[in-house]
Amino acid sequence: MCAANRIAKINRMAALSESDLLAGVPDQLFIGGKWVASLTGSTLDVADPSTGTTIKSIADASAGDARAAMDAAADAQADWATTPARQRGELLRRAFDLLQERKDQFALLMTLEMGKPVAEALSEVAYGGEFLRWFSEEAVRISGRYGTNPEGTGRVIVTHRPVGPCYLITPWNFPLAMATRKIAPALAAGCTVIIKPASLTPLTTLYFAKLLEEVGLPAGVVNVVTTASSGDISEPILADPRLRKLSFTGSTPVGVSLLKQAADGVLRTSMELGGNAPFIVFEDADLGRAVDGAMSAKFRNIGQACTAGNRFIVQASIAEEFTARVTERVKALKVGRGTEEGVAVGPLIDERAIAKVSALLEDAVARGAKVHTGGSAIDREGTFFEPTVISGVKPGSDILSEEIFGPVMSITTFTDEADAVRTANDTQYGLVGYVFTRDLARGQRLIDSLETGMMGLNIGMLSNAAAPFGGVKQSGLGREGGLEGIHEYLSPKYTLTPDPFA
Numbered sequence: 236m237c238a239a240n241r242i243a244k245i246n247r248m249a250a251l252s253e254s255d256l257l258a259g260v261p262d263q264l265f266i267g268g269k270w271v272a273s274l275t276g277s278t279l280d281v282a283d284p285s286t287g288t289t290i291k292s293i294a295d296a297s298a299g300d301a302r303a304a305m306d307a308a309a310d311a312q313a314d315w316a317t318t319p320a321r322q323r324g325e326l327l328r329r330a331f332d333l334l335q336e337r338k339d340q341f342a343l344l345m346t347l348e349m350g351k352p353v354a355e356a357l358s359e360v361a362y363g364g365e366f367l368r369w370f371s372e373e374a375v376r377i378s379g380r381y382g383t384n385p386e387g388t389g390r391v392i393v394t395h396r397p398v399g400p401c402y403l404i405t406p407w408n409f410p411l412a413m414a415t416r417k418i419a420p421a422l423a424a425g426c427t428v429i430i431k432p433a434s435l436t437p438l439t440t441l442y443f444a445k446l447l448e449e450v451g452l453p454a455g456v457v458n459v460v461t462t463a464s465s466g467d468i469s470e471p472i473l474a475d476p477r478l479r480k481l482s483f484t485g486s487t488p489v490g491v492s493l494l495k496q497a498a499d500g501v502l503r504t505s506m507e508l509g510g511n512a513p514f515i516v517f518e519d520a521d522l523g524r525a526v527d528g529a530m531s532a533k534f535r536n537i538g539q540a541c542t543a544g545n546r547f548i549v550q551a552s553i554a555e556e557f558t559a560r561v562t563e564r565v566k567a568l569k570v571g572r573g574t575e576e577g578v579a580v581g582p583l584i585d586e587r588a589i590a591k592v593s594a595l596l597e598d599a600v601a602r603g604a605k606v607h608t609g610g611s612a613i614d615r616e617g618t619f620f621e622p623t624v625i626s627g628v629k630p631g632s633d634i635l636s637e638e639i640f641g642p643v644m645s646i647t648t649f650t651d652e653a654d655a656v657r658t659a660n661d662t663q664y665g666l667v668g669y670v671f672t673r674d675l676a677r678g679q680r681l682i683d684s685l686e687t688g689m690m691g692l693n694i695g696m697l698s699n700a701a702a703p704f705g706g707v708k709q710s711g712l713g714r715e716g717g718l719e720g721i722h723e724y725l726s727p728k729y730t731l732t733p734d735p736f737a
Contacts, residue, residue: 253347256340257438262293264300264461265444267307268454274299279463281438284350284582285572285617291438296460301429301468302475304458308400308427309477311455316397316425318453324374327419329450331367334360337446341439345410346573348436350581350618351536353573363412365700366419366716373721374423383734390732395725397425398503399479402472404465404493405432406485407584408539410439416704416715417482418457424724426480429458431468435584437461473497480724483507484541487664487709505713505723507541507705509638510666513659513685514544514695517652518552520671521693526560528695529644532669534568534622535696537581538642539588541710542667542689542698545639548658551648558626558646562607565644568622570613580642582618589618592641595634599645602629609643636662652677660686666706669695688714 262278263270272294279295282288296304315323334341342356351359379394401421405413414430421428432440444459462468472478473496481497482505483490490508497504514532516525532544549557571578583589589612596610609623626646628634634645649655659668667689670681678692688706691697698704703714713723 252343256343257291257347259340259442260291260344260438261441261445262291264294264296264304265441265448265457265459266300266304267310267458268448268452271300273297274303279434279461281348281435283347283617284584285619287617290347293437293441293461295464296462296468298467298471300460301471304429304460305400305472305475305477307455307458308429309475311427311453312397312400315422315427315453315456318425320374320377320423320425323423323425324371326450326452327367327371327374327422330447331364331371333446333450334364334367334443338364341411341442343574344442345436345439346581348438349407349410350584351573352578352581355536356573359409359412362698362700363409363415366412366415369700369716370419370423370721373420373718377424377721377725379727384731387734388737389734392730392732394728394730395722396728398724398726399426400477401426401428401480401482401724402469402478403428403430404469404481404483404485405430405440407433407435408536408541410436411443413484414440414443416700416720417484420715420720421480421482421724422456424721426724427456427458429460429472431460431462431465434461434463434465469493469496473500473502476500479503481505482713482715482723490711503723503726505705505715506711507713507715508666508709508711509664510541510543510706510710511545511636511638511662511664512542512667512669512687513662514547514669515649515655515659515671515681516547516549516553516557517655517670517672517674517677518550519673520553521673522553522557522560524693525557525671526564528669528671528691528693529561530564531695532691533644534565534580534642537583539584539640541638542696543639544669544695545645546635546659547644547646548649548655549646550655551650554626554646554648558607558624561644562624565622565624566608568642570619570622572617580619580622583620583641585618588641589620592620592639592643595637595639596623596625596643599625599628599632599634602632604628604632604634604645638664652680656681656684660684663709664706665708666710667691667697
C-alpha cells in the first residue's frame, strides 16, 4: 500500500482507532520483564501538542524504580552476554518483522504524542526499523584478530566483549528511531539496557518495549523508566558502579552535565548533542535540486531535528532567486494536525518551543532581517508556528548561533568558497553540513574543509542505519549506526600467548 493510501486509511480510522491504540499502550514501567507501577504511585500526563489535551497518564518513576531497573539490567547481563550472537540477532530480526506489521499503529502513536505528520511518522518507522535489521545482521559479525607480535615471540589475540549494562537517554523528536538506534546495537553487542525516554514522548518507547516482550526478549535485558524528573532518575543509575555505558541524545548543556556525572564512574559515553547545520548553495548548483534539498533539510519533522538546516548560506549572485523559489514552496505548505490529509507541518512540541522560535525571529528582524513569509505563532488550538523564510540575516543574530528547532529558514549570503567555509565553520557545533554544487572538485574540498561529522553533497537528507551518525566539536562523541555503531557497546580485549612453535 502506498503512503498516500495508508494515510487515507489512518484518517478514516482515526476517530475510532486513536482511543483503541492508546488503550493498548502500557502505562507502567517495564522492569525485569514485568510491567509495574511506580513505587510512589505517581503519574505523568502525556499531551497531544496539536490540541494541548492529555492523551494518556503513565507511571512517573522514582529513584527507587531507577535502582530496581539497574538491578534488573545487572542481573540479566551475564546471561545475555553469553547468549549466542545468532540468537540475539534473530530476536532483533523478529522485532523488525513485527514492527513492519504494526507500522501504522506506531506511526499514528508518534503523530499523537509528538505532532509530526503521519507520512513523516511512517518514514520514521521505516528508518527506525532499519536499525533493528542492520544490527540483527551485525550481531554475528563481531570479530577480532589473531597474529604474531612484531618481535616474533608470541601470538596476539584481540577479542571484543560487551561493555556491560547501559543507560540510554532519548529525546522527544524521533520517539522510535532514537530508541532503536540505541537499543539495537546494545542488544546486538550483548549489553543489557535501561532506557529513559523523554517525558514529552514516552508512549512510543513503552509500545516498543511491549513489542520486544512479545518477540521473546529475556527479562531484564531492556528496562524502561518513564519520568518527569530526569535528574532524580539518572543520578542513582549513573552512580551505580555496575553501570558501564551512557548514551545520550539531546542538548549540549545537558550532555555536558551528564559527562561530568559519568566521569566519576569512568563510563563509556556516546553523546549526540546540538547542531547548527550550514546549508551552502553555490552559484553553479542545480537550483531545483538545492530547493528540494532545502525543503527536506529544513521542514522535515517541523524543523525539530538536530540535522535540520539551521543556516542557509547562499552565494550572493543567486540568493534572490533561491529565496524566491523557497518562499513559493514554503507558502504552499499545509499546517495542521498530523492526522489530517495533506498536512506537511504539524505543531511544535510545546509552548517553550514557540517562545524560543519567536524570540530568535524577533532578534533577527530587529537587526535587519526581512520576513518573506510566516513569522509568527498561529492563533489556534495547539502549538503551531507559521512556516517562515527570512533573508538578510545579519552577523551577530542569535538565530545564526542557536539551534532553531522550528520551521524557520534563515538565509545569509557569501561571496566565494573561502567565505562560505569560514561562515559555515563559525560555530561551536559540528554535526552535519549540506553542500550544493556541480563542481565535484569543490565538493571534495568541502568534505575536508567543513568541520562536521557528516555531510550531504547535493542531497538534503542523509541519515541511514548503515552509516555512522555523529558529530565533532560540541555536537558530541561517538557514532550511532553503521559498522562503527556496534563498537560503541564493545570493549576490545588483548591477550598475548607464547609462540606455540618456540
